[in-house]
Amino acid sequence: MTASAAARVRNGMAMDALLSVENLVTVLDTDRGTARAVDGVSFRIGRGETLGLVGESGCGKTMTALSIMRLLPERIGRVESGSIVFEGRDLLRLPEKEMRAVRGNKISIVFQEPLTSLNPVFTCGEQVREAIALHKKLSRAASKERAIEMLRLVRIPEPEKRYHAYPHQMSGGMRQRVMIAMALSCEPPLVIADEPTSALDVSVQGQIIELLRELRERLRMAVLLITHDLAVVAEMADRVVVMYAGAVFEEAPVGDLFARPSHPYTEGLIGSLARPDRRGGRLAAIPGNVPDPMRLPPGCRFSDRCARRFERCTLSEPPLFAVSAEHRARCWLRETGEGGDRGAAGNV
Amino acid sequence: MPRETCDPSTPALEASGVKKYYRGAAASLFRSGPVIKAVDGVDLVLPRGATVGLVGESGCGKSTLARVLIRLEEPTEGSIALGGEDFLALRGEALRRSRRRIQMIFQDPYSSLNPRLTVGSTIGEGIRIHRLARGAAVGERVAALLERVGLSAAASSKYPHEFSGGQRQRIGVARALAVEPEVIIADEPVSALDVSIRAQIVNLLGDLQSDFALTYLFIAHDLGIVEHVSDTVAVMYCGKIVELSPAEEIFREPLHPYTAGLIASAPAADPSGRGGRAAIPGDVPSPANVPPGCAFHPRCPRVMDVCRAVPPELVRRGAHRQVRCWLYPAGD
Ligand SMILES: Nc1ncnc2c1ncn2[C@@H]1O[C@H](COP(=O)(O)OP(=O)(O)O)[C@@H](O)[C@H]1O
Ligand SMILES: Nc1ncnc2c1ncn2[C@@H]1O[C@H](COP(=O)(O)OP(=O)(O)O)[C@@H](O)[C@H]1O
Ligand code: SF4
Ligand code: SF4
Ligand SMILES: [Mg+2]
Ligand SMILES: [Mg+2]
Numbered sequence: 001m002t003a004s005a006a007a008r009v010r011n012g013m014a015m016d017a018l019l020s021v022e023n024l025v026t027v028l029d030t031d032r033g034t035a036r037a038v039d040g041v042s043f044r045i046g047r048g049e050t051l052g053l054v055g056e057s058g059c060g061k062t063m064t065a066l067s068i069m070r071l072l073p074e075r076i077g078r079v080e081s082g083s084i085v086f087e088g089r090d091l092l093r094l095p096e097k098e099m100r101a102v103r104g105n106k107i108s109i110v111f112q113e114p115l116t117s118l119n120p121v122f123t124c125g126e127q128v129r130e131a132i133a134l135h136k137k138l139s140r141a142a143s144k145e146r147a148i149e150m151l152r153l154v155r156i157p158e159p160e161k162r163y164h165a166y167p168h169q170m171s172g173g174m175r176q177r178v179m180i181a182m183a184l185s186c187e188p189p190l191v192i193a194d195e196p197t198s199a200l201d202v203s204v205q206g207q208i209i210e211l212l213r214e215l216r217e218r219l220r221m222a223v224l225l226i227t228h229d230l231a232v233v234a235e236m237a238d239r240v241v242v243m244y245a246g247a248v249f250e251e252a253p254v255g256d257l258f259a260r261p262s263h264p265y266t267e268g269l270i271g272s273l274a275r276p277d278r279r280g281g282r283l284a285a286i287p288g289n290v291p292d293p294m295r296l297p298p299g300c301r302f303s304d305r306c307a308r309r310f311e312r313c314t315l316s317e318p319p320l321f322a323v324s325a326e327h328r329a330r331c332w333l334r335e336t337g338e339g340g341d342r343g344a345a346g347n348v
Numbered sequence: 349m350p351r352e353t354c355d356p357s358t359p360a361l362e363a364s365g366v367k368k369y370y371r372g373a374a375a376s377l378f379r380s381g382p383v384i385k386a387v388d389g390v391d392l393v394l395p396r397g398a399t400v401g402l403v404g405e406s407g408c409g410k411s412t413l414a415r416v417l418i419r420l421e422e423p424t425e426g427s428i429a430l431g432g433e434d435f436l437a438l439r440g441e442a443l444r445r446s447r448r449r450i451q452m453i454f455q456d457p458y459s460s461l462n463p464r465l466t467v468g469s470t471i472g473e474g475i476r477i478h479r480l481a482r483g484a485a486v487g488e489r490v491a492a493l494l495e496r497v498g499l500s501a502a503a504s505s506k507y508p509h510e511f512s513g514g515q516r517q518r519i520g521v522a523r524a525l526a527v528e529p530e531v532i533i534a535d536e537p538v539s540a541l542d543v544s545i546r547a548q549i550v551n552l553l554g555d556l557q558s559d560f561a562l563t564y565l566f567i568a569h570d571l572g573i574v575e576h577v578s579d580t581v582a583v584m585y586c587g588k589i590v591e592l593s594p595a596e597e598i599f600r601e602p603l604h605p606y607t608a609g610l611i612a613s614a615p616a617a618d619p620s621g622r623g624g625r626a627a628i629p630g631d632v633p634s635p636a637n638v639p640p641g642c643a644f645h646p647r648c649p650r651v652m653d654v655c656r657a658v659p660p661e662l663v664r665r666g667a668h669r670q671v672r673c674w675l676y677p678a679g680d
Contacts (some may be wrong), residue, residue, distance in 0.1 A: 056542045057513070115479025157630075171631045172406075201405045201569045206627035228542045231615035233620050254619045272547035273617045274576040282554065283576070285547035289512050 013335040017044040017085075018222050019068070019107075024082035026067045028293075029075075035293040037063040037077070039246035047189065050223040052237030052254065053270065054230055054239055058290040061226045063165060065192045068224075070099050071290055086190070105135040108183040110176075112195035114257075118167040121335060124178040125151065125163025131182040150181040154211060173204035177211070186214060192224045197232060209235050230269050234258060239326070240267050245291055245301040248320065252327040262329035264308045300332065308333060358432040360531050361417065361450070362564035366426035368412050386412040387423070388587035391662075392565075394531060399557065399564040401578030401595065403571050403610065407632045409587040410567045414535045416448050417565070419443070419610040420612045431530065435576040448478045451524035451543030454581060455536035457516030461508040467494070467519050473517035474527040493522040497552060514545035520553065525560070533565045538573060550577055571610045575599050583607045589662060592670040603671040605648050642674065650675060 012088045021242045026038035037060045045051045051208055053061050066072045067079050111117045128147040151159035154177040183191055197205040213236050233240055244248040250263040261267045271284025288305040297304040299314040312332045321334035396398050402410055406676040416423045428435040438446050449575035454460035472486045481489050491501035497518040515543045524532055568574045581598045583591040591604040602608040609628035630647045639646050642655040654674050662670050663678040
């Protein structure tokens with residue numbers, strides 16, 4: 001592919017981008033020093049698009065999400081550089097008051113553990129009603145009615161009755177439905193779902209994925225789907241960004257990513273999934289662990305775990321290389337051949 | 349080495365008619381609480397050197413069964429044979445000696461390790477209790493175990509919080525292995541871990557099984573991983589086994605509608621096969637209030653009249669399979 005074709009694709013993506021994160025650097029001040037939890041991350045999400053953000057625990061996915069929401073842990077986390085443009089405005093430059101009008105209303109977030117995100121002393125229905133009342137000028141009765149409607153939308157049985165249930169009186173799956181009802185109550189154009197199914201049983205995972213898929217169509221929302229589980233991404237993402245140790249490692253349409261993974265890390269993630277046709281054999285586990293962001297290996301940050309490492313890898317960090325028009329990978333193996341157009345690969 | 353278990357055809361563990369009932373919280377001063385039938389008549393055989401997988405949604409009784417099998421709790425009813433020997437009859441010193449032979453690995457590597465003990469003390473504890481080594485030899489054994497599970501011997505002097513989730517689970521494996529067990533019950537050993545780390549632990553357990561001729565009961569709510577590691581899969585629902593089949597058959601042709609639902613609801617890891625998945629509707633019923641007839645009937649897409657009234661029995665289906673469902677009448 002030529003550099004201009006790649007540029008067209010990028011421009012095209014930029015034009016209808018709902019959210020555009022550019023070179024985001026988020027640091028955490030810990031007692032051991034400053035860690036770059038997010039280290040120059042760029043991606044875009046189009047209107048109505050579902051972008052999967054995958055990587056093992058500790059890769060910086062949640063910090064990326066919290067940077068977008070401007071909900072980083074107080075006194076510890078801060079965005080050091082970059083921009084987060086949403087509907088044409090850089091969220092990082094908004095006064096806190098305007099940001100409050102964005103949260104919940106324009107962008108909302110669903111976390112992994114609904115029990116810790118819901119307030120135990122209020123009924124589930126009240127909490128959904130509160131979320132609505134925060135942004136919509138409705139009478140108490142009208143907001144309650146809307147809350148019940150939301151509970152029905154997320155398929156909570158007997159929503160009028162369940163409105164009065166407390167979080168601990170519900171199963172994990174039902175609580176996650178309440179969280180989704182809260183997040184969607186203002187029909188935001190973008191929902192961030194941070195490991196929405198990871199704490200749930202497989203059977204309930206299936207229900208929640210099904211629900212998210214249906215609501216996404218119905219409300220025409222874009223979704224940033226964060227998970228460590230590629231199988232969840234396979235179920236509902238349009239495009240995927242693979243993240244490792246704070247950096248984007250691979251970006252591709254979902255079909256492409258599974259058919260032609262172009263980064264050894266992505267190959268490792270796919271290989272580690274148990275599949276019926278590989279029964280009994282060894283799973284292709286990725287050895288070792290995600291590095292501490294303060295102790296990255298030299299060169300490629302995956303080099304200490306990579307089975308395909310060669311000399312170059314520990315000498316310098318690879319940029320994102322274009323594999324095809326919409327497919328990029330940060331690995332020196334992609335340097336040669338057609339995809340080796342480093343100019344087109346662009347940034348970093 | 350255990351003398352009483354030489355015959356290789358004797359199962360490593362055999363449970364028959366195991367029940368564990370609890371009394372729920374009292375409704376009032378004068379009305380006692382409901383009976384919670386957490387495990388309600390389970391027969392299970394673990395052939396020597398095999399892996400039996402146990403799956404089912406949360407709350408269906410898997411952990412309770414595990415606790416009863418290792419005699420952390422006494423069953424309400426039933427019998428358990430460990431290497432052909434009546435495990436429940438053992439008392440005192442004989443029980444203490446036999447406990448070594450069956451060990452458990454827990455789901456949560458965070459809460460199952462004592463945060464105030466070094467890794468070395470945690471692993472060495474069993475070695476000392478069962479007098480498998482003494483003095484400096486304990487430390488040597490701990491070091492060897494740590495290396496066997498893929499950690500460095502230096503881990504011995506560290507504390508659990510200094511390790512990642514996957515590493516803590518390796519410590520849990522080393523602790524179980526330390527007393528040279530024959531049977532290991534792994535209760536959701538990988539459910540709390542990242543997919544990539546799950547594969548590491550599953551591979552480790554597989555290696556250890558061949559090296560030490562271990563017998564596993566591998567518990568999970570994820571059929572994908574269970575199917576991968578198991579020879580036989582038992583599916584549990586509301587305290588009962590509803591299907592028991594060889595692993596290669598259960599995926600190809602699940603018999604019980606619940607098994608089929610579990611398979612269908614697992615994410616497919618293949619973007620071309622997405623959509624149209626029949627997730628199992630609803631939730632697991634409370635064990636204090638199990639539906640009459642077939643316990644699965646309120647969620648079953650194939651429910652018939654008989655299902656609502658009469659509980660089906662576990663019946664044989666061919667040489668190697670068993671199923672508890674009216675779609676498969678006995679003698680069919
Ligand atoms: N509150 C915190 N204080 C210090 N470090 C943190 C905190 N939260 C996360 N981190 C660190 O930031 C990095 C990225 O974490 P996170 O974004 O939560 O990863 P992910 O969501 O991909 O699992 C990790 O190294 C993690 O240890
Ligand atoms: N000590 C106990 N007292 C009362 N009920 C219990 C006790 N232990 C477990 N249960 C109940 O028994 C059922 C089965 O639980 P459990 O064995 O933990 O299921 P699983 O491991 O399959 O998730 C649950 O409904 C649980 O609440
Ligand atoms: S750059 Fe080298 S070490 Fe990094 S992923 Fe590619 S081959 Fe592996
Ligand atoms: S017995 Fe009836 S309700 Fe139960 S699983 Fe079989 S078909 Fe479904
Ligand atoms: Mg996270
Ligand atoms: Mg359990």
